[in-house]
Amino acid sequence: MALVIHAGKTNKNSFKALIAAEYNGVEVKLIPDFEMGVSNKTPEFIKMNPIGKVPVLETPDGPIFESNAIARYVARLKADSPLFGSSSIDYGHIEQWIDFASLEIDSNILTWYRPRIGRAAYLPPVEEAAIAALKRALGALNTHLASNTYLVGYFVTLADIIMTCNLLLGFTKLMTRSFTSEFPHVERYFWTLVNQPNFKKILGEVKQAESVPPVQSAKKPDESAKQKHKDEVKKEPKKEAEKEKPKAVVGEGEDEAPKPKPKNPLDLLPPSKMILDEWKRLYSNTKTNFREVAIKGFWDMYDPEGYSLWFCNYKYDDENTVSFVTLNKVGGFLQRMDLARKYAFGKMLVIGSEPPFKVKGLWLFRGQEIPKFVLDECYDMELYEWRKVDISDEAQKERVNQMIEDHEPFEGEALLDAKCFK
Ligand SMILES: N[C@@H](CCC(=O)N[C@@H](CS)C(=O)NCC(=O)O)C(=O)O
Numbered sequence: 001m002a003l004v005i006h007a008g009k010t011n012k013n014s015f016k017a018l019i020a021a022e023y024n025g026v027e028v029k030l031i032p033d034f035e036m037g038v039s040n041k042t043p044e045f046i047k048m049n050p051i052g053k054v055p056v057l058e059t060p061d062g063p064i065f066e067s068n069a070i071a072r073y074v075a076r077l078k079a080d081s082p083l084f085g086s087s088s089i090d091y092g093h094i095e096q097w098i099d100f101a102s103l104e105i106d107s108n109i110l111t112w113y114r115p116r117i118g119r120a121a122y123l124p125p126v127e128e129a130a131i132a133a134l135k136r137a138l139g140a141l142n143t144h145l146a147s148n149t150y151l152v153g154y155f156v157t158l159a160d161i162i163m164t165c166n167l168l169l170g171f172t173k174l175m176t177r178s179f180t181s182e183f184p185h186v187e188r189y190f191w192t193l194v195n196q197p198n199f200k201k202i203l204g205e206v207k208q209a210e211s212v213p214p215v216q217s218a219k220k221p222d223e224s225a226k227q228k229h230k231d232e233v234k235k236e237p238k239k240e241a242e243k244e245k246p247k248a249v250v251g252e253g254e255d256e257a258p259k260p261k262p263k264n265p266l267d268l269l270p271p272s273k274m275i276l277d278e279w280k281r282l283y284s285n286t287k288t289n290f291r292e293v294a295i296k297g298f299w300d301m302y303d304p305e306g307y308s309l310w311f312c313n314y315k316y317d318d319e320n321t322v323s324f325v326t327l328n329k330v331g332g333f334l335q336r337m338d339l340a341r342k343y344a345f346g347k348m349l350v351i352g353s354e355p356p357f358k359v360k361g362l363w364l365f366r367g368q369e370i371p372k373f374v375l376d377e378c379y380d381m382e383l384y385e386w387r388k389v390d391i392s393d394e395a396q397k398e399r400v401n402q403m404i405e406d407h408e409p410f411e412g413e414a415l416l417d418a419k420c421f422k
Contacts, residue, residue, distance in 0.1 A: 118216030272306025
């Protein structure tokens with residue numbers, strides 16, 4: 001019998017249990033037709049959770065409220081679930097990060113978010129303090145994630161599920177790229193997790209907030225605070241626009257009618273004689289004489305006016321101490337580059353026969369610069385140093401050749417793996 005969660009479809013707190021259920025192969029369903037503010041006010045609901053909040057899980061043995069408790073229950077339904085780690089110290093660390101995710105991350109995000117959607121009175125010093133505390137917590141998380149793929153051990157645990165669901169609200173509603181770029185390891189962690197199949201199935205496509213919502217009036221503001229609050233509401237959108245988007249066009253705001261999707265500027269470039277798909281086909285179909293056929297073909301096709309070549313070096317190679325973690329990291333990068341498939345080709349080499357492994361790449365992009373939408377949308381870009389290839393330099397050209405053909409040894413070292421983006 002499926003367990004049933006009472007909550008709306010977008011409740012990030014119920015996602016914790018739904019994702020844990022995916023990992024454990026347990027059937028958990030959202031109750032259909034849940035209506036916030038109605039379904040959770042009925043006497044039947046109050047019997048299940050006296051505070052009348054969601055989510056609530058109905059089990060054959062009775063209801064459970066509090067989303068972390070529900071997620072723990074679901075995680076525990078499978079004996080020896082890896083979601084609880086593999087030792088007592090793992091378990092201790094998982095609980096540590098669950099508390100951290102709730103008390104240091106979630107509570108500060110909520111204190112920042114609620115007044116902005118009219119669920120609490122907006123008080124600037126309170127918001128400032130919440131943002132400062134959130135930054136402090138994200139800084140600590142960033143330090144931990146600089147040398148750890150996941151929060152505990154080498155696999156996803158319940159701590160990662162709860163942390164990611166709590167970060168989700170921040171990433172999608174408040175924390176713009178300019179805010180999160182201070183915490184590159186948190187960014188890498190968050191995007192890696194939300195793209196895991198068991199997360200993606202529940203969360204769908206996740207998009208980062210492009211601006212902080214302007215402050216809304218609280219629904220029932222206290223009369224004495226009302227006028228002050230009104231004044232702040234008037235001032236706030238401008239202040240926020242200045243802070244987050246220094247060059248924002250006046251009038252840009254959330255109540256604007258949705259605009260038709262603009263054409264990708266790369267489609268407006270003068271046509272190129274190089275047909276990217278032809279190169280990709282040649283690369284894929286050449287099985288022998290790679291140098292004579294594929295590499296020669298590449299330079300015959302290459303259009304230095306319509307395209308540019310770029311070398312990239314991972315900035316944090318000393319973190320690459322575990323081979324499969326390093327390979328996953330590069331695999332994740334290529335997945336996230338999916339948005340650039342029409343305009344790019346790439347090779348990523350994982351170099352070395354023992355850790356720490358080096359990660360270096362070669363990319364071919366349409367146009368003379370790295371496309372802006374790639375820099376904006378693919379957070380991995382800033383984890384690499386980028387250098388434009390000077391094709392008049394024979395040594396650089398030879399390096400391009402060697403990267404395309406997975407030449408081994410590469411710069412004197414064995415290759416652990418070579419991945420291609422095509
Ligand atoms: N600590 C609780 C928080 C629950 C909570 O705040 N739920 C909100 C929706 S996300 C709610 O039901 N609000 C309705 C209300 O306050 O009456 C948990 O993690 O389950």
